[in-house]
Amino acid sequence: MRQWRPIPCESLCPLAGRGLCLTIFLYIRRALGGDGGRRGLTVSQERQTKPAGALSSRVAKYGYLFILPWVIGFLVFIAGPMLISVFLSLTKYDLAQVEFVGLENYRFLILEDPLFWKSLLNTAIYVGASVPLGLTGSLLLAMLLSTKIRGMSVFRTIYYLPSITPAVASALLWMWIFHPDIGILNHALRGLGLDNPPGWLQSESWALPAFIVMSLWGIGGARMIIFLAGIQNVSDHYYDAAKIDGANAWQRFIHITIPLITPVIFFNLVLGVIGAFQVFASAYVMTNGGPNNATLFYALYLYRNAFQFFKMGRASAMAWILFGILFLFTWVQFKRSRRWVHYEGELA
Amino acid sequence: MRGSHREYTTVGRMLVWVALLGGACLFIFPLFWTVTTALKSYQEAHRYPPVWVPDPPQWANFTEAWEILPQPFHIFVLNTYTIAALGTLGTVLSCSLVAYGFARFRFRGRTVLFLVLLSTMMLPRQVTMIPIFVMWSKLGLVDTFVPLVLPAWFGVNAFAVFLLRQFYMTLPRELDEAAMIDGCSYFGIWWRILMPLSRPALITIAILTFLGGWNNFLGPLIYLNSLDKYTVSIALNMFRDQFSVRLELLMAASLIHIIPVIVIFFAAQRYFIKGIAMTGLKQ
Numbered sequence: 067m068r069q070w071r072p073i074p075c076e077s078l079c080p081l082a083g084r085g086l087c088l089t090i091f092l093y094i095r096r097a098l099g100g101d102g103g104r105r106g107l108t109v110s111q112e113r114q115t116k117p118a119g120a121l122s123s124r125v126a127k128y129g130y131l132f133i134l135p136w137v138i139g140f141l142v143f144i145a146g147p148m149l150i151s152v153f154l155s156l157t158k159y160d161l162a163q164v165e166f167v168g169l170e171n172y173r174f175l176i177l178e179d180p181l182f183w184k185s186l187l188n189t190a191i192y193v194g195a196s197v198p199l200g201l202t203g204s205l206l207l208a209m210l211l212s213t214k215i216r217g218m219s220v221f222r223t224i225y226y227l228p229s230i231t232p233a234v235a236s237a238l239l240w241m242w243i244f245h246p247d248i249g250i251l252n253h254a255l256r257g258l259g260l261d262n263p264p265g266w267l268q269s270e271s272w273a274l275p276a277f278i279v280m281s282l283w284g285i286g287g288a289r290m291i292i293f294l295a296g297i298q299n300v301s302d303h304y305y306d307a308a309k310i311d312g313a314n315a316w317q318r319f320i321h322i323t324i325p326l327i328t329p330v331i332f333f334n335l336v337l338g339v340i341g342a343f344q345v346f347a348s349a350y351v352m353t354n355g356g357p358n359n360a361t362l363f364y365a366l367y368l369y370r371n372a373f374q375f376f377k378m379g380r381a382s383a384m385a386w387i388l389f390g391i392l393f394l395f396t397w398v399q400f401k402r403s404r405r406w407v408h409y410e411g412e413l414a
Numbered sequence: 415m416r417g418s419h420r421e422y423t424t425v426g427r428m429l430v431w432v433a434l435l436g437g438a439c440l441f442i443f444p445l446f447w448t449v450t451t452a453l454k455s456y457q458e459a460h461r462y463p464p465v466w467v468p469d470p471p472q473w474a475n476f477t478e479a480w481e482i483l484p485q486p487f488h489i490f491v492l493n494t495y496t497i498a499a500l501g502t503l504g505t506v507l508s509c510s511l512v513a514y515g516f517a518r519f520r521f522r523g524r525t526v527l528f529l530v531l532l533s534t535m536m537l538p539r540q541v542t543m544i545p546i547f548v549m550w551s552k553l554g555l556v557d558t559f560v561p562l563v564l565p566a567w568f569g570v571n572a573f574a575v576f577l578l579r580q581f582y583m584t585l586p587r588e589l590d591e592a593a594m595i596d597g598c599s600y601f602g603i604w605w606r607i608l609m610p611l612s613r614p615a616l617i618t619i620a621i622l623t624f625l626g627g628w629n630n631f632l633g634p635l636i637y638l639n640s641l642d643k644y645t646v647s648i649a650l651n652m653f654r655d656q657f658s659v660r661l662e663l664l665m666a667a668s669l670i671h672i673i674p675v676i677v678i679f680f681a682a683q684r685y686f687i688k689g690i691a692m693t694g695l696k697q
């Protein structure tokens with residue numbers, strides 16, 4: 067027992083990144099009725115649940131005991147609130163009086179509330195631009211950072227730092243960078259010969275693009291780390307074989323790297339969309355939805371309904387519409403994933 | 415070393431290096447700009463074209479920013495630290511206990527429960543946010559730290575549970591069995607065998623959770639009303655409301671928020687970045 071050593075922390079990050087992608091992907095795909103993951107799952111289950119002999123029922127009792135904190139937490143902080151939230155979405159509720167109104171909240175939002183649609187559209191544009199650009203940027207960066215050259219750890223640190231900068235602080239510093247008159251960005255643009263640079267956060271048409279630009283500052287974060295772990299886990303044998311066949315670097319990237327990291331791409335895509343749909347802090351701090359609701363994001367409008375107008379029922383309805391959109395998106399992605407996402411077990 | 419796709423020609427290597435260097439300058443620039451602005455005088459901060467290096471550096475900006483709100487910043491720092499630290503402790507303890515349950519015991523419904531746990535990772539926060547707020551407000555606990563700390567003690571951080579479960583499954587069962595023969599209880603196995611062995615995983619989770627708590631904005635915004643309970647993030651937002659013309663002070667206050675993050679990151683970076691660099695070289 068002495069000689070055995072724990073796993074060194076170096077193997078932890080791939081465990082976090084690639085392992086997380088694969089397992090979640092397999093579990094959920096199986097849950098949705100796909101059969102792609104079944105084989106991998108049963109193997110790992112057999113490995114972990116060695117029969118415990120006569121003790122097994124007692125052992126099971128301990129299993130429940132140890133997961134009890136989560137069961138309580140799940141009931142009190144997730145499942146219970148979800149049920150209550152469904153109910154609230156059917157009421158008019160201002161923290162004092164509950165009045166059942168049926169589907170009125172949904173009807174009002176969809177048919178009579180232009181700001182609901184405005185916020186949904188803003189958010190959709192933001193997600194539609196920042197997620198694909200961010201994913202491409204993260205993947206590109208991960209490719210560059212996976213080369214073995216001098217000073218790589220310094221580069222990794224520099225690219226990672228923006229993603230852990232607190233949201234409020236980074237909102238403040240970007241406000242300053244985007245300042246139309248004395249901001250450094252427009253100073254640079256004027257230097258490049260642009261006489262009339264955009265007003266960014268103060269312009270109705272440029273505020274949303276400003277948020278997208280700002281979101282790209284974070285491409286070196288967890289997403290990139292997960293890509294990096296995925297790229298580094300691709301076995302060299304594939305590349306060697308491709309080289310013998312005369313494939314150049316670009317062909318190797320397209321035909322080997324990309325297919326082998328599709329689970330990682332998929333994972334980052336799904337979680338990226340879910341995350342981007344909830345953009346809040348930066349909008350709250352930088353523009354508070356303005357100018358003229360150009361940056362009124364969905365989560366911000368929901369927050370206002372709930373905590374500024376105290377329309378808890380309407381805000382709950384908004385939350386469920388958001389849930390519906392994200393669920394539908396995720397479900398479609400999982401269904402379609404069988405066509406483009408491979409994991410190594412399937413390829414073999 | 416074997417031939418690898420990561421082997422580039424000298425020219426390719428130079429190109430990659432130049433691209434990375436250019437990008438790095440771009441990415442570090444906003445932080446650099448925050449630091450120089452924080453050290454400028456009021457006039458320098460608002461001058462156009464911009465002043466690059468403050469002369470002389472106004473270190474007093476930090477003391478002024480620290481004191482300018484009705485409560486000094488160390489109150490906010492202490493509050494944020496308390497919330498983040500208690501939440502981190504709760505996450506590490508409860509999630510590792512739950513992960514132990516999922517990794518080491520066989521019971522009916524385990525796979526389903528684990529799937530439920532994983533799927534909570536994808537649940538948008540807005541769906542549960544309002545009823546939870548209503549609950550805390552009915553319990554009279556709004557404007558206390560309880561709503562920000564207590565949930566963390568119930569193992570609801572799915573990512574942490576997942577990571578630790580994966581980690582425990584890589585540890586040989588013979589360890590448990592040996593400990594059991596020596597008279598260790600199941601609880602003892604978790605506390606004396608698995609907890610010490612999973613230190614790297616626990617530290618990674620602790621750092622990420624702490625940073626999450628330190629940076630959290632929406633939670634404190636919803637739950638904290640009185641200034642002496644404010645965290646740094648919402649104090650900073652208030653700062654922006656009241657002193658938006660004092661750019662140099664705003665940047666100094668932002669740095670108060672950013673610097674601890676960077677310090678923690680550098681102190682602990684081998685746990686989450688260097689590790690990947692090394693696995694990359696191993697193959």
